[in-house]
Amino acid sequence: MIAKVIVDVPSQAVDRMFDYSVPDSLAKTLVVGCRVHVPFANRPVQGFVAELSDSTEVPKHKLKPVTEQLDLVPPLTEELLQLAEKIKTETLSLHVAVLKAMLPQAMRAKYKKILTVTAEINKLDPLLQPYFKTSEDVIEWDEWIKNASENEIKSAVSSLRKGLLSAEPVVTTKDAAKKRLVYSLKEESRQAMKEAESLQKKAPKQAAVLRFLSERPNDKAYTAQELSEYGSKAALDALVEKGWLAKQETVVKRDPYEGREFESSENLPLLEDQAVVLGEITAAMDEKEHRTFLLRGVTGSGKTEIYLQAIDRTLKEGKEAIVLVPEISLTPQMVNRFKARFGSRVAVMHSALSKGEKYDEWKKIRDGEVDVVVGARSAVFAPFTNLGIIIIDEEHEASYKQEEAPRYHARTVAVARAEHYNCPVVLGSATPSLESYARAQKGVYQLLTMENRVNDAVMPSVTLIDMREELRTGNRSMFSEDLLDKMEERRLKGEQTVLLLNRRGYSTFIMCRECGFVPECPHCDISLTYHRTNQALQCHYCGYRETVPVRCPDCDSDQIRFFGTGTQKVEEELKKQLDGIRIIRMDVDTTRTKGAHEKLLTKFGRGEADVLLGTQMIAKGLDYPNITLVGVLAADSMLHLPDFRASERTFQLLTQVAGRAGRHKKTGEVLIQTYSPEHYSITEVKQHDFLSFYQKEMQMRKMGGYPPYYYLTMLQVSHTDLHKTVQFTEKITDFLRQNLSDTTKVFGPVASPIPRIKDRYRYQVMIKYKIEPQLADVLHELMVSLQTDIARTDLQVIIDTNPHMMM
Ligand SMILES: Nc1ncnc2c1ncn2[C@@H]1O[C@H](COP(=O)(O)OP(=O)(O)OP(=O)(O)O)[C@@H](O)[C@H]1O
Numbered sequence: 001m002i003a004k005v006i007v008d009v010p011s012q013a014v015d016r017m018f019d020y021s022v023p024d025s026l027a028k029t030l031v032v033g034c035r036v037h038v039p040f041a042n043r044p045v046q047g048f049v050a051e052l053s054d055s056t057e058v059p060k061h062k063l064k065p066v067t068e069q070l071d072l073v074p075p076l077t078e079e080l081l082q083l084a085e086k087i088k089t090e091t092l093s094l095h096v097a098v099l100k101a102m103l104p105q106a107m108r109a110k111y112k113k114i115l116t117v118t119a120e121i122n123k124l125d126p127l128l129q130p131y132f133k134t135s136e137d138v139i140e141w142d143e144w145i146k147n148a149s150e151n152e153i154k155s156a157v158s159s160l161r162k163g164l165l166s167a168e169p170v171v172t173t174k175d176a177a178k179k180r181l182v183y184s185l186k187e188e189s190r191q192a193m194k195e196a197e198s199l200q201k202k203a204p205k206q207a208a209v210l211r212f213l214s215e216r217p218n219d220k221a222y223t224a225q226e227l228s229e230y231g232s233k234a235a236l237d238a239l240v241e242k243g244w245l246a247k248q249e250t251v252v253k254r255d256p257y258e259g260r261e262f263e264s265s266e267n268l269p270l271l272e273d274q275a276v277v278l279g280e281i282t283a284a285m286d287e288k289e290h291r292t293f294l295l296r297g298v299t300g301s302g303k304t305e306i307y308l309q310a311i312d313r314t315l316k317e318g319k320e321a322i323v324l325v326p327e328i329s330l331t332p333q334m335v336n337r338f339k340a341r342f343g344s345r346v347a348v349m350h351s352a353l354s355k356g357e358k359y360d361e362w363k364k365i366r367d368g369e370v371d372v373v374v375g376a377r378s379a380v381f382a383p384f385t386n387l388g389i390i391i392i393d394e395e396h397e398a399s400y401k402q403e404e405a406p407r408y409h410a411r412t413v414a415v416a417r418a419e420h421y422n423c424p425v426v427l428g429s430a431t432p433s434l435e436s437y438a439r440a441q442k443g444v445y446q447l448l449t450m451e452n453r454v455n456d457a458v459m460p461s462v463t464l465i466d467m468r469e470e471l472r473t474g475n476r477s478m479f480s481e482d483l484l485d486k487m488e489e490r491r492l493k494g495e496q497t498v499l500l501l502n503r504r505g506y507s508t509f510i511m512c513r514e515c516g517f518v519p520e521c522p523h524c525d526i527s528l529t530y531h532r533t534n535q536a537l538q539c540h541y542c543g544y545r546e547t548v549p550v551r552c553p554d555c556d557s558d559q560i561r562f563f564g565t566g567t568q569k570v571e572e573e574l575k576k577q578l579d580g581i582r583i584i585r586m587d588v589d590t591t592r593t594k595g596a597h598e599k600l601l602t603k604f605g606r607g608e609a610d611v612l613l614g615t616q617m618i619a620k621g622l623d624y625p626n627i628t629l630v631g632v633l634a635a636d637s638m639l640h641l642p643d644f645r646a647s648e649r650t651f652q653l654l655t656q657v658a659g660r661a662g663r664h665k666k667t668g669e670v671l672i673q674t675y676s677p678e679h680y681s682i683t684e685v686k687q688h689d690f691l692s693f694y695q696k697e698m699q700m701r702k703m704g705g706y707p708p709y710y711y712l713t714m715l716q717v718s719h720t721d722l723h724k725t726v727q728f729t730e731k732i733t734d735f736l737r738q739n740l741s742d743t744t745k746v747f748g749p750v751a752s753p754i755p756r757i758k759d760r761y762r763y764q765v766m767i768k769y770k771i772e773p774q775l776a777d778v779l780h781e782l783m784v785s786l787q788t789d790i791a792r793t794d795l796q797v798i799i800d801t802n803p804h805m806m807m
């Protein structure tokens with residue numbers, strides 16, 4: 001038998017299947033979708049069995065055998081394998097990259113270099129001898145160089161060259177499951193009891209263990225630690241030796257939500273709008289046909305309740321459900337709502353879990369122990385085999401697009417899977433993406449709308465505050481008079497405020513007031529960000545760090561000042577302005593540790609603060625009855641980013657955060673501080689008018705030739721040499737112009753908005769088209785022609801067929 005294997009080698013040149021013979025020992029167990037170890041170019045690598053067949057073109061003497069089979073149950077189903085091919089074609093990714101993206105990280109291979117001695121040890125440099133006391137000793141290179149001295153490393157390299165040492169690559173795929181040793185009773189309880197009596201004098205500990213176990217159900221197993229109260233490990237092993245106990249390795253399940261109580265909840269009686277929407281979704285389920293719904297429901301209209309009931313229905317039919325939520329809103333509150341309704345049938349997958357926990361959640365899905373998964377983007381690959389519905393909440397969120405290879409969009413993947421299972425996809429949002437809404441207008445998606453909040457809660461009133469006007473009247477602080485007054489008013493009433501500092505693409509930097517000098521990263525063309533806590537300037541792209549200069553490096557003036565606003569600074573200012581105000585600050589700094597996010601929100605929920613201050617991460621998913629005021633600082637800070645979605649993102653963020661106010665009995669109010677109070681992405685928030693925003697933005701897209709009127713593909717070219725970067729980009733641009741149709745526009749070469757990152761110069765080419773059937777082929781041909789340059793020089797070319805980040 002021949003296994004056709006996709007090898008884990010990240011190169012276009014080997015992006016195809018390779019044939020291996022299947023040794024007899026594996027012939028019965030090896031199936032398609034399993035991971036294997038195989039020899040490749042004289043080193044062992046991990047691979048995926050994509051096909052099994054009887055024939056091969058490879059001559060017999062050249063055929064190498066599969067060395068090891070890693071999975072007995074294939075982690076990739078046939079459906080996922082087919083899906084991978086589709087994603088590979090659409091995103092122009094390496095096949096193996098897509099397969100790896102489908103699996104939890106813990107299942108991906110680790111590659112190590114192991115050094116062994118090949119000569120007699122005393123011939124080695126004395127520096128190295130201590131590491132090789134016997135000829136069996138090895139050095140694991142990557143670990144070793146972390147602590148080795150420069151001379152030791154030099155010596156090792158020259159010993160390798162002289163043949164005194166040899167370097168062997170090894171691939172390890174750690175068993176991702178957590179295991180431990182457990183003891184259980186092998187004999188009947190009654191006999192064990194008797195044995196305990198006779199052991200009582202000589203070995204009281206062994207007796208105690210036997211007694212404990214014989215009083216419990218016979219098949220129950222305990223760890224040495226659990227039994228330590230009765231007998232030591234020696235006592236346990238003695239009993240194993242004598243045949244009374246069995247000692248086994250078992251797999252332990254990590255449950256990140258272990259010990260947590262979830263209040264259970266039942267389906268709520270639906271409101272009229274909700275019932276209509278759910279009716280449409282269940283009708284599609286009944287007809288067993290795939291349909292994609294776009295549910296536009298204003299904030300607080302009860303979309304989540306619809307998801308819950310649609311899932312309930314799916315489970316009753318014996319099918320499974322995937323719910324995607326943006327990473328940032330995978331808040332405990334959100335998870336609780338699903339756990340409360342479906343209990344232990346829910347797996348949760350998000351980045352705050354450890355690698356091991358993620359693996360265990362994934363395994364619960366594969367083993368059919370759960371039938372619902374709530375997770376971030378990659379949960380779209382959950383290995384269910386009988387999917388009944390896929391829900392994408394906040395479908396407009398940028399985080400559904402993966403910004404590294406494979407550059408897939410979860411929405412596209414969801415639709416592909418749902419087509420396979422003939423089941424519905426529900427895309428929900430208060431502010432759908434322009435692409436999705438345009439598709440709904442065309443009838444590609446079915447539009448469902450909910451214009452009203454639950455229980456007739458009114459939409460909060462929104463007021464725009466022109467900060468230029470504030471400045472004119474002499475207010476130089478970051479808070480308008482109005483905002484301060486209203487926050488104080490809430491505090492006195494015992495109500496709460498959410499304060500959003502919109503600072504995407506906007507950060508604190510320092511500038512010389514005399515000459516305008518701004519310190520930039522020496523490796524990236526971007527200004528350094530000021531970090532107050534450690535008094536450092538840091539680059540957010542490469543991590544470069546330096547201390548804050550006391551005098552201007554350019555003109556030697558001491559007028560170096562901080563600009564921009566960070567959450568810390570807002571907190572300090574606010575405390576100065578409103579004496580005694582209690583603030584909870586949520587940003588990357590305060591939520592770094594595990595569970596911090598949850599703790600802060602719980603505190604806020606209990607009313608232990610007047611203000612919840614934060615960045616984007618507080619804009620979504622919060623549902624607290626006591627929030628009656630939302631303030632936004634610097635509403636327009638994203639508008640000036642070089643990104644055609646800047647207006648859309650601004651409108652979405654403002655609408656989302658405004659939606660946190662007055663969701664229950666108390667009415668809410670929103671104050672938006674801005675320097676562009678006439679921009680439609682801000683004015684339309686005031687009217688809660690998605691449709692009007694949509695029409696205006698569509699006009700802009702049409703004029704600019706952007707999606708959804710045109711498709712875009714972006715090529716990002718980078719190299720350490722500026723001249724070469726430009727040359728390659730020119731070559732690529734010419735090639736594309738010659739090979740693509742006349743109606744397709746090729747823009748470039750242009751320097752990227754951030755022209756250098758980590759000492760690599762960056763240029764880009766943008767392709768705009770309506771119909772371009774040749775595109776995939778042309779791009780593939782282009783990449784093949786660049787292969788030698790990529791392999792020989794440090795040229796990198798990244799293709800994104802659906803770019804979301806223009807930086
Ligand atoms: N049929 C119903 N009867 C009573 N209360 C309901 C009903 N449906 C939803 N609710 C409640 O209304 C509130 C808002 O609903 P939900 O959070 O589902 O809205 P949403 O549209 O998902 O909001 P957002 O998009 O702003 O996060 C919640 O507290 C929810 O429990």
Ligand SMILES: [Zn+2]
Nearest residue numbers: 512515552555
């Ligand atoms: Zn200066």
Ligand SMILES: [Zn+2]
Nearest residue numbers: 521524539542
């Ligand atoms: Zn940098």
